[in-house]
Amino acid sequence: MKHHIDATYAGIIGTVTLERYDASSVPAAxxxxxxxxxxxxxxxxxxxxxATQARTARHAAQLAVVTATGDLKxxxxxxxxxxxxAGLGKRRDxxxxxxxxxxxxxxxxxxxxxxRDLEGLLERVEATSPPPSVVRAxxxxxxxxxxxxxxxxxxxxxxxxxxxxxxxxxxxxxTFAATFDRVKIQARAAWIDDPAxxxxxxxxxxADRFGVKKKHAPQAAPPAPPATPPPH
Numbered sequence: 001m002k003h004h005i006d007a008t009y010a011g012i013i014g015t016v017t018l019e020r021y022d023a024s025s026v027p028a029a030x031x032x033x034x035x036x037x038x039x040x041x042x043x044x045x046x047x048x049x050x051a052t053q054a055r056t057a058r059h060a061a062q063l064a065v066v067t068a069t070g071d072l073k074x075x076x077x078x079x080x081x082x083x084x085x086a087g088l089g090k091r092r093d094x095x096x097x098x099x100x101x102x103x104x105x106x107x108x109x110x111x112x113x114x115x116r117d118l119e120g121l122l123e124r125v126e127a128t129s130p131p132p133s134v135v136r137a138x139x140x141x142x143x144x145x146x147x148x149x150x151x152x153x154x155x156x157x158x159x160x161x162x163x164x165x166x167x168x169x170x171x172x173x174x175t176f177a178a179t180f181d182r183v184k185i186q187a188r189a190a191w192i193d194d195p196a197x198x199x200x201x202x203x204x205x206x207a208d209r210f211g212v213k214k215k216h217a218p219q220a221a222p223p224a225p226p227a228t229p230p231p232h
Contacts, residue, residue: 007048007173009210014041014176016209020201027190029094033183040179041170047165047172054165058158065151072144076118079125079137098124115145 018041021034080094089097098121124136130138184202191198207213 040176044176050167051169054162061158068151075144082137168172
């Protein structure tokens with residue numbers, strides 16, 4: 001099997017090849033090898049399914065980070081509004097009195113420096129004994145911070161799980177490819193007096209089995225109508 005064939009295509013090749021073996025009279029000499037091929041193929045399918053599930057889970061975790069970060073941004077903006085309403089800051093720069101960044105910069109900085117700046121802001125705001133509306137907004141920010149940090153941790157966890165699953169898929173793919181090649185060599189020898197049987201199993205696989213739609217030849221243009229003779 002060519003080394004550049006990916007696991008998905010290898011799985012399809014295995015499925016078709018085993019279907020053909022099931023429809024053939026398999027020589028006794030290679031039956032154990034075909035059993036090995038079937039086992040290696042199932043291992044590949046299982047490993048591919050686990051890798052796909054792990055990739056989906058990682059993607060969902062990444063989306064959760066985006067959502068949590070958006071919620072955090074909204075919470076910070078709400079806090080800024082409440083700080084202004086409470087007379088603790090100006091609309092142009094609500095947090096200037098606390099010596100920290102403007103609200104629009106928090107989510108940007110949070111991606112690179114973490115939540116230290118925002119947590120420091122909340123501590124300074126709460127230290128001024130603000131009115132209840134500001135306290136509620138500050139608590140909402142703390143909750144949003146926890147959500148972002150939890151989502152980021154989940155991305156790390158799901159990423160590690162995907163790396164492991166992808167590695168298992170690579171190993172299963174390599175084992176299947178080696179088994180496929182070994183069985184094919186032995187099958188050719190076993191069917192040396194019946195090449196048609198060998199060909200029936202290892203002939204080219206139709207493109208539609210790989211999900212490739214057959215291209216239809218473009219329809220010929222209709223013939224041009226005869227030229228109208230000029231009036232006499």
